[in-house]
Amino acid sequence: MTRSSDDRRVAWVFLLPVLVGFTVFYLYPTARGIWYSVTDYSLLNTPTFVGADNYADLAGDPQFWRSLRVTAYYVVLNIGSQAVLALGLAALMHRLTRSVVVRAMLLVPWLVPNVTVALLWMWLLDANLGLVNHLLSGAGLGRQGFLTSPVWAMPSVALVNTWAYTGYTALLLYAGMLQIPAHLYESAALDGAGELRMFRLITLPLLRPVLALVLVVSLIGSFQIFDTVAVTTLGNPAGATRVVYLYIYEQAFRYFHMGYAAAAAMVLVVILGLLTAVQLRLLRASRSDLA
Amino acid sequence: MRRALAVLALLLPLAACTAEPADGKVTLNYWLWDDKQLPSYQTCADEFTKANPNVAIKFTQTAWSQYWQNLTTQLASGGAPDVWTDHASYYPQFVSSNQILDIQPFVERDGVDLGVYQAGLADLFVKDGKRYGLPKDWDTMALVYNTALVKDTTGLDALTWNPVDGGTFERAIAASTVDSQGRTGLDPAFDKANVKVYGFLPEWADGSQGQNGWGNLAVANGFTFLDKNPWGTRYRYDDPKLAQTIAWFTHLIDAGYAPRFDKQSTLGRDAVMDQGTGAFTFAGSWTISSYLGANAKQKYAFAPLPTGPAGRKTAINGLSDAIYAGTKHPDEAWAWVKFLGSAACQDIVGGNAVVFPAVRSGVEKALAAHKAAGRDVHVFTDQASAPGGTFFLPITDHGNEVSQIVQDAIQAVVLGQAAPAGALKKANDQVNALFK
Incomplete structure (x- = not known):
């Protein structure tokens, strides 16, 4: 028996629990999902094979396309605000303070369960009874239907999640910034470069692999927006916040169109896969300028 | 999640x-x-x-x-x-x-x-x-009102309603709407941009049946949901009588007697009633213990639904x-x-x-x-035993889908994104396509 085959056997022993988990919780459900997506299945009947019918119906379903547009709008709002704010916070921490207290404070919103965050903000932003509107009307500004106006509902949901996640994202970026050798900043400072110039020419380029990872993870996370909407707006007003996951959920658990919902989920998988590939390529994530 | x-x-x-x-x-x-x-x-x-x-x-x-x-x-x-x-x-x-x-x-x-x-x-x-x-x-439906905000209770047991001028129901609503200067909705100087107490709180998350609001008035206006109930297969949401009813609700909002859809509370009508900023709303008999219970935050009383052109009609659900x-x-x-x-x-x-x-x-x-x-x-x-005083909520297949389609259409109308007749006709076509 060679040394390497012995190693391999040990490796299998260690990998087995993970593989079992992977098969039971990921591989099998995915395979089932793919199968259901080509069936007519209401949970209470036996699935019947319908070929590509579900996909054809999806292509012509204005509600599905609208939910994708609504989700994309949310993603742009959420990732946009979150990335800029988090980058700013991380840079401030990196160059000004390394206080543990500040870092801990940033993490607090992220530690609160999503549903609690959503409930909290639902009360704060309520048009009649909310504290925010109380302050607005006290200041002589009109009340705003943050979660009930078709214009404001989506930005409000994005705001809630930006509040919840920015601190966490900022910490990830900050950790990335700590990898950048300090001597680069020292020599730049000696050469007379200001903070903004150093941020643009040192921090941003060297942070790129971390930034790419953070963006990919938060892009996928943002596309999965569900709980905030499920708690605060339920897709209202008139579908303005019916994001694609809520749409899939409604198809599956309100109308019991399991096959159709599975097909919609598969389309989402493909879209996310493509977006991730494009993003990784654009940001050349695997190569660092540090090397 | x-x-x-x-x-x-x-x-x-x-x-x-x-x-x-x-x-x-x-x-x-x-x-x-x-x-x-x-x-x-x-x-x-x-x-x-x-x-x-x-x-x-x-x-x-x-x-x-x-x-x-x-x-x-x-x-x-x-x-x-x-x-x-x-x-x-x-x-x-x-x-x-x-x-x-x-x-x-x-x-x-x-x-x-x-x-x-x-x-x-x-x-x-x-x-x-x-x-x-x-x-x-x-369960059946009635009007619930805050007794401190509805000052004049004469005639509340015999309110009339029609979609054109709203009848005595609209007058009662207007009279109990108050702006920030203390003027009621009947005052020519009423400031609809600064309303302190709304005369009426409508419910817009009410599915395809409008049990808590528009449904009762639409039926009182002569609207029927279906070709037959139970087990009908053709809905009639394109009936002009429904469009008229929804249009009357939007008129209430335009007049400042009811909150704008996009500025209403997401916490529900009960919460707004409890806060004392709503005078009238529709209530089901299952809410009796909240409105008249020991923990009620305001003093409430019930009144019968208003009588429409086709009579006084309440949804009854079993x-x-x-x-x-x-x-x-x-x-x-x-x-x-x-x-x-x-x-x-x-x-x-x-x-x-x-x-x-x-x-x-x-x-x-x-x-x-x-x-x-x-x-x-x-x-x-009383209303449950009045001859012809009740109507059963629609019982058909595809109930959940119908609910979402119609609710979205009505919300779009109330938001001013679509005209009542057109939006309801489109929704009705979508609904009836489910039964093909």
Whole structure:
């Protein structure tokens, strides 16, 4: 028996629990999902094979396309605000303070369960009874239907999640910034470069692999927006916040169109896969300028 | 969230599994959604098990918002309850998937008297000669108002309404709307941009039936939902009488008598009423214990719905108890359902005055209990027994889909994104396409 085959056997022993988990919780459900997506299945009947019918119906379903547009709008709002704010916070921490207290404070919103965050903000932003509107009307500004106006509902949901996640994202970026050798900043400072110039020419380029990872993870996370909407707006007003996951959920658990919902989920998988590939390529994530 | 759902999906079947004891004792799983009614039915179960010592009833109460998802998931996984509380609008999907036991043979065998129930309720649960449940309770609608904000109560028991000028109902609403300067909606100087108290709070998350608002007025205007009910296959949301009704609601909003859709509370009308910034709204009889209860935050009273061009109409909705088609204990389950549908149990339920039981003697008990507690609720029962005073909510297939389509269309109208006639016509076409 060679040394390497012995190693391999040990490796299998260690990998087995993970593989079992992977098969039971990921591989099998995915395979089932793919199968259901080509069936007519209401949970209470036996699935019947319908070929590509579900996909054809999806292509012509204005509600599905609208939910994708609504989700994309949310993603742009959420990732946009979150990335800029988090980058700013991380840079401030990196160059000004390394206080543990500040870092801990940033993490607090992220530690609160999503549903609690959503409930909290639902009360704060309520048009009649909310504290925010109380302050607005006290200041002589009109009340705003943050979660009930078709214009404001989506930005409000994005705001809630930006509040919840920015601190966490900022910490990830900050950790990335700590990898950048300090001597680069020292020599730049000696050469007379200001903070903004150093941020643009040192921090941003060297942070790129971390930034790419953070963006990919938060892009996928943002596309999965569900709980905030499920708690605060339920897709209202008139579908303005019916994001694609809520749409899939409604198809599956309100109308019991399991096959159709599975097909919609598969389309989402493909879209996310493509977006991730494009993003990784654009940001050349695997190569660092540090090397 | 997804992970939580997955964990839930794994755990639920475990919780629902019942061990079969060796001593021949049968445990029936019984589901309901209303925590306020649980004590009444627990008392019924105690009475039932006294007479049937070999049967135990195990209760599971799940909040309304998860009730139907849970039930369907359980039916799919084979862990369904033997008996569950059923709703007229929700049961068609379980009939079409053969999940509910036909109890007509039992009813005939035991000679159950269906004449003891409030008229029409027993028939709601019949399709093609098969019976899918015995009635348990019902609800009707009325107006609820804050007695401190509605100063003039004369004529409140005989309000009129029409979609053109709103009748005396609109005058009452206008008179109780107050702006920040203390002027009412009838004052020519009324400032609709700064309203302190809204005369009326509409409900727009009201599905395809408008039970809590537009539905009652639309029917009072001569609108009918369907070609036939139950089990119709053509909806009539394109009826101009519905469009007129919705247009009247938008007029209330434009006049400043009701909050704009995009500036209304997401916390529900009850919360706004409790805050004292709404004078009138529609209320179902299931809300009596909140509005007239000891913990009510304002003083409230009920008034009958206004009379429209086609009369005074309230939605009436019925609940039943259904038996799972796959139950291992059909005889015991039938015995329990029969007891739940009997005067013996429904008098207990009525005595607790939470809902109006389907058996008429139970209604008397409920009224007596309300009266003893100083609560005036006769408007709900008067309207239920008035000839032609009620209409049943639509019972058809595809109920959930219809609900979403129509609700979205009506919200779009109220938001000003679409005109009533066009939006409702489009929604109606979408709805009727489901039945092709």
